[in-house]
Amino acid sequence: MNRLPYRAAALVLFSCVALGAHAQDLTGRLASIKARNTIVLGFRESSVPYSYYDNDDHVIGYSQDIAQEIVKEIKTAIGAPGLQVRMIPVNAQNRIALVQNGTIDLECGGTTNNKERAQQVDFSNTISVTETRLLTKADSNIHSFNDLIGKTVAVTTGTTSERYLRSYIQKNNANITLVEARDHSASFLNLETGRAAAFFMDADVLASERATAHRPEDYVIAGEPQTHEAIACMLPKGDASLKAVVDRTIARLETNGRGQSLYNTWFMSPIAPKGITLGLPMSDSLKAIFSHPNDRPMDD
Numbered sequence: 001m002n003r004l005p006y007r008a009a010a011l012v013l014f015s016c017v018a019l020g021a022h023a024q025d026l027t028g029r030l031a032s033i034k035a036r037n038t039i040v041l042g043f044r045e046s047s048v049p050y051s052y053y054d055n056d057d058h059v060i061g062y063s064q065d066i067a068q069e070i071v072k073e074i075k076t077a078i079g080a081p082g083l084q085v086r087m088i089p090v091n092a093q094n095r096i097a098l099v100q101n102g103t104i105d106l107e108c109g110g111t112t113n114n115k116e117r118a119q120q121v122d123f124s125n126t127i128s129v130t131e132t133r134l135l136t137k138a139d140s141n142i143h144s145f146n147d148l149i150g151k152t153v154a155v156t157t158g159t160t161s162e163r164y165l166r167s168y169i170q171k172n173n174a175n176i177t178l179v180e181a182r183d184h185s186a187s188f189l190n191l192e193t194g195r196a197a198a199f200f201m202d203a204d205v206l207a208s209e210r211a212t213a214h215r216p217e218d219y220v221i222a223g224e225p226q227t228h229e230a231i232a233c234m235l236p237k238g239d240a241s242l243k244a245v246v247d248r249t250i251a252r253l254e255t256n257g258r259g260q261s262l263y264n265t266w267f268m269s270p271i272a273p274k275g276i277t278l279g280l281p282m283s284d285s286l287k288a289i290f291s292h293p294n295d296r297p298m299d300d
Contacts, residue, residue, distance in 0.1 A: 026078055028239040029105055034078040041067055042090040042098055042107035042234075046185045048208035049266040050110040050128075050231070055273040059087055062266035066127055066250065067108035067233070069258075073249040091183055092158030096120055099234050106246065108233040110205065112160045114299045117234075122243055124233040125250040125293040128263075129286040130202040131225035132161050135191060135210060138220050142198055145223055152177040154187040154196035161201045164227055184209060191219075198222075202229065204267070204280055211276035228285060230298045251293040259290055 026034055033039050043059050044051040050063040075083045088104055095111060098104045099121050110130075113123035134153075136142040142151070145168070155162040157180045169176050179196050181187040188209040190196040199206065203221060210219045233250075235242055253259040260282070265271075267280045282290075285298075 027241055029236055029242045030074070030078055030239075030245070033074065033083070033105060034080055037080060037082065038084040038086050039071060039074060039106070040086045040088060040104045041071075042088055042095060042104035042109070043067075044091070044109035045089050046183055047110040047205065048212065049204070049271055049278060051108065060272060062262060063108040063110065063127065063231075063233070065262050065266075066253065067106065069253060070106065070108070070233070070246050070249045073245050077245050092156055093182065095234065099236060102236070105242070106233055106235050110202070110231055111234050112202075112229040113232040113295065113297045114160060114229070115297055118297060121234050121237050122239065123230075123295050123297075124235065124243070124246045125254070125295050126230040126232050126286075126289045127250060127259075128204070128231035129283055129289060129298070130204050130229050130231060131283075132164065132200065132227045132229070133203045133206055133221050133225060134223040135188070135199040135201070135206040135219055136197065136222050137191070138218055140197055143222050145226070148174070148176050148198060150175050151197040152179055152195065154179050154181065154190040154199040156181055156184050156187045156201060159201065160227070160229060165200050168226075188213070204278065207278045207280055208276075211278055212274060216276075228298050230289075230296070232295065247293070247295065254290040254293045 043064065046052050049061055051059060051061040054060050071083070071085055075081055090098055090104070090107060090109070095107055096117065099107055113126065134142065142148065153165065153176055155165055155178050165178065168174065179190050181190055184201065184205050187199050187201065191199045192213070206221050210216050210221065213219060233246060235246060263282055267278050270277050
């Protein structure tokens with residue numbers, strides 16, 4: 001009879017026991033991901049440069065590159081090299097609910113981490129910082145928020161920008177009318193077709209909408225920044241094990257230079273599908289985050 005040498009047999013037995021113990025030690029969402037051998041990622045369909053379709057209907061973007069790095073780390077953490085990835089599109093109205101009800105395991109798009117949302121879901125370490133501005137037509141004579149009086153402004157439903165502007169109108173008793181749309185592309189269309197005089201949103205979103213317009217030179221980003229917001233991946237509330245894997249992946253990217261490279265690729269270089277360049281240098285706020293990764297919101 002052929003037999004393994006004692007030490008080799010012991011090593012095989014130890015490895016099997018260790019792997020079994022590792023699988024049994026998994027809890028929460030990591031355990032369910034392991035059990036179904038599938039991770040479900042939520043993604044945005046048109047949030048350039050974070051998460052969007054290219055011409056071949058592939059999901060690409062800054063946040064998606066980060067999500068793929070997280071998936072690699074999860075594969076190692078749960079011992080599932082053949083882990084499958086399922087992608088589900090989300091929008092500003094349903095993304096939180098889909099994380100809460102377990103439909104998706106992780107959403108990496110352009111979602112803002114704030115205190116209100118943090119009561120419903122958890123957020124990863126910050127992956128980007130944006131400020132809210134106005135996108136207007138170059139000949140509109142809109143240069144600041146004061147110029148919005150008597151005008152109609154486009155907003156995307158369910159975003160922090162929409163909520164901020166509603167609060168601004170109420171606090172200042174401002175005569176500003178809002179026109180809502182379900183996604184950023186539709187909000188830009190409201191501006192493009194004249195239904196709105198301005199589009200209020202994160203500056204990076206505005207830059208991408210301008211860059212992909214038929215005539216980018218017809219639009220300008222105007223107005224003083226109203227808010228600074230932390231962009232992060234969204235995951236189930238209270239799942240410490242999953243959050244630990246997600247956070248350490250992002251922290252590693254941000255401190256080893258890979259994160260800077262990803263940022264340059266998506267914010268400072270030509271990107272698919274039209275080869276546009278957003279031209280948004282990394283802000284001092286984001287540089288500070290990369291030096292000391294953290295998951296703190298910016299609405300303190």
